[in-house]
Amino acid sequence: MLISTQNLEKKYQVGSETVVALKGINLSVKKGEFLSIMGPSGSGKTTLMNIIGCLDSPSSGSYMLNNKTVSDLSDDELAKIRNSEIGFVFQSFHLLARNTALDNVMLPLKYAGKQKAEAITLAKDVLGQVGLSDRCSHSPSELSGGQQQRVAIARALVNKPSILFADEPTGNLDSKTGSEIMKLFKKLNEEGQTIILITHEDEIAKKSKRVITIMDGLIESDVENNDE
Amino acid sequence: MLVEESIKSAISSIKTNGVRSFLTALAIIIGTAAVITVIGIGSSAEKALEASIDDLGPRTLSIFPSQRKRGGISSGYNPLVIKDAEALAKNKEHDWMIAPAMSGNRQVKFNNSNISGDINGYLPINFKVRGFDIGQGRIFTEKENLGRKKVIVLGSKVPGELKTSANQLLNKDILVAGTSYKVIGILKEEGSTGWQNPDDDLYVPLLTASQRIFGTDRLGWINVGISNDTNVDYVMMTIEEILRQKHDIGPGGDNDFRINDWSQYSDLRRQATGIFTALIAGIAGISLIVGGIGVMNIMLVSVTERTREIGLRKALGATQKSIMMQFIIEAVLLCILGGILGIIIATSLLFLFISINDWVFSMPLSAIIGSITFSALVGLFFGIWPARRAAKLDPAVSLRYE
Structure with missing residues (x-):
């Protein structure tokens, strides 16, 4: 099992009030799955993504990633896991504006402590995979939205992560470009990449093989999707 | 990386x-x-x-007359005189150069130009102690000093002040307080030392200055040129010993002179x-x-x-x-x-x-x-x-x- 959570809870202290964002999530994800997490804003889907993306720790419950308990690790240990196991793609791309596409893709390799020559080769390879071999030296402002999101996907993939997280990856793109990005995800999944999509759009969620709906901090439904 | x-x-x-x-x-x-x-x-x-400091040539001590106090009452200057310098020069224990000097202001005239010049009475050795180099002509000799000759050496800026040039002045006579002196040499430019400028001064033999110009054997100061490896304290003790004896100062009496070590400054x-x-x-x-x-x-x-x-x-x-x-x-x-x-x-x-x-x-x-x-x-x-x-x-x- 790639991801296995048990009674995952998350509480926030807002002033004197305690907000419970997750009320006990039990979730299992196998390697190679293409999964969507849906839910309206405030449902807790972002909190869930933060925890299974190792950006945050649960208040209680346990989380095992690759058969390793990660719910009680320190900040820096989580950073190492994010670096090697998880790739993030964000709605607003989150590229460093002053760096070239290649430098952006190389960033995770720098934090992984790779040698420069090796890092350049790896980054160029993965930029090729997303169809941007000829855009290596362009800065984000010289790229279209779709191209920027491809650079971000290349960056997420460059360390060969166990899971690719995509948080509303098509939210800032027009529908044509959005569907191209979704095709890219599908292709990557067919090549064996585990992908978890966070979205509130049914259209997008439909493209994945399994849809989980979160409501008020609990899993409301967990449906296999065989339409595609 | x-x-x-x-x-x-x-x-x-x-x-x-x-x-x-x-x-x-x-x-x-x-x-x-x-x-x-x-x-x-x-x-x-x-x-x-x-x-x-390097321009000063060898290290220099200077002896100045000083007020002598007895029982807290100042008894005026007890002068340094030429005989004091002679007594110092007679001492052969130290390898020093005794350079006594007197100076004063006199009118200097050449043709129609007329300045108030600082006249210095020097021995030939004084030029060496101060590290002055001759530019044109020559420095006066010991013989000219003993003969009280009316010869004069000029600082490098004096010809300009007299509205003429070094070439025009060399071997000519100029008037110092109304008496004519032969210009035998002009110094190279030395530059100001901060408290005086030797380029503005005029130099005559000490005995000439003493007898023909100032009419006194009182010295302004005595420079003592010593080599850099000399034991300065020992030199100062010897100077004190000789001068106290010459000035007849008994044990316990204050010195009527003071010795400056410029390197201390x-x-x-x-x-x-x-x-x-x-x-x-x-x-x-x-x-x-x-x-x-x-x-x-x-x-x-x-x-x-x-x-x-x-x-x-x-x-x-x-x-x-x-x-x-x-x-x-x-x-x-x-x-x-x-x-x-x-x-x-x-x-x-x-x-x-x-x-x-x-x-x-x-x-x-x-x-x-x-x-x-x-x-x-x-x-x-x-x-x-x-x-x-x-x-x-x-x-x-x-x-x-x-």
């Missing part, structure tokens, strides 16, 4: 906010420029001072320069610390502005240490750039100052290395807190920071 990434990121951040970076670094720039300028002026002044001057430098360095140090606070402030702003970037870097696997390093390197780099700019400004100011004063440029390398190191330390110290704040940011929150 991570260090390289941090440096690249720091440079691009400093460049992107060019004006802001410059204003932030301004206090560091001014502080460093102040320290380097003052140290440079001090160092160049010392070089100039050393050069002027240069030591004092050096000390004063040192204190001044330390003072300015202290003030500049405060300016650097104020600059450091400015750097801290702007780094805090930068951390806030770049919260999303920090969140992203953490999401991609940056540890607290690597985020901290990135911001500390940025603060240190900003301060070092400020330091370098300060040094460039200071060096330009120094060249200006030095060309005005006709000094030689001198700047100790240690000052440059020291000030850059200090700037870097300021950056390090004041960068730590903002960098820690950046490193402690929650990645989940900062990724969504607007």
Whole structure:
């Protein structure tokens, strides 16, 4: 099992009030799955993504990633896991504006402590995979939205992560470009990449093989999707 | 590679906010420029001072007449006279050059020009003790001194003051207090020593001055030229012994003369320069610390502005240490750039100052290395807190920071 959570809870202290964002999530994800997490804003889907993306720790419950308990690790240990196991793609791309596409893709390799020559080769390879071999030296402002999101996907993939997280990856793109990005995800999944999509759009969620709906901090439904 | 990434990121951040970076670094720039300028002026002044001491030729002691006190009552000057100098010169224990001198102001005339000149009565050896070199003609001889000859040697600027040239004056007669003297030599330019300018003076044999011009055997001073390896204290004791005997001063009586060691003055001057430098360095140090606070402030702003970037870097696997390093390197780099700019400004100011004063440029390398190191330390110290704040940011929150 790639991801296995048990009674995952998350509480926030807002002033004197305690907000419970997750009320006990039990979730299992196998390697190679293409999964969507849906839910309206405030449902807790972002909190869930933060925890299974190792950006945050649960208040209680346990989380095992690759058969390793990660719910009680320190900040820096989580950073190492994010670096090697998880790739993030964000709605607003989150590229460093002053760096070239290649430098952006190389960033995770720098934090992984790779040698420069090796890092350049790896980054160029993965930029090729997303169809941007000829855009290596362009800065984000010289790229279209779709191209920027491809650079971000290349960056997420460059360390060969166990899971690719995509948080509303098509939210800032027009529908044509959005569907191209979704095709890219599908292709990557067919090549064996585990992908978890966070979205509130049914259209997008439909493209994945399994849809989980979160409501008020609990899993409301967990449906296999065989339409595609 | 991570260090390289941090440096690249720091440079691009400093460049992107060019004006802001410059204003932030301004206090560091001014502080460093102040320290380097003052140290440079001090160092160049010392070089100039050393050069002027070297000009004095061998090390020189000077003996001056002094007030003699008996029971707290001053009994006036007890003069130094030519016989005192002769007694000193007779002592063969020391390898010294006794150079007695008297001076006074007399009217000097050539053709229609007319100046008030400082006339010095010298022995030939005096020129050697003071390190004066002859430019044209010659210096008078011991024989001319003993013969009270009416010959005169001029400082290099005297011909100009008499509205003529050295060539016009050489071997001509000029009038000193109405008596004609033959110009036998003109000195090379010596330059001011600070308290007098030998280039403006006129020099006649001591006995000529004593008998024909001033009518006294009282000396203004006696210079004693000694070699640099001489035991100065021992020389001073011998001088005291001889002069006290000549002046008939009993045990317990005060000296009626004083002995100056000029090198002591240069030591004092050096000390004063040192204190001044330390003072300015202290003030500049405060300016650097104020600059450091400015750097801290702007780094805090930068951390806030770049919260999303920090969140992203953490999401991609940056540890607290690597985020901290990135911001500390940025603060240190900003301060070092400020330091370098300060040094460039200071060096330009120094060249200006030095060309005005006709000094030689001198700047100790240690000052440059020291000030850059200090700037870097300021950056390090004041960068730590903002960098820690950046490193402690929650990645989940900062990724969504607007």
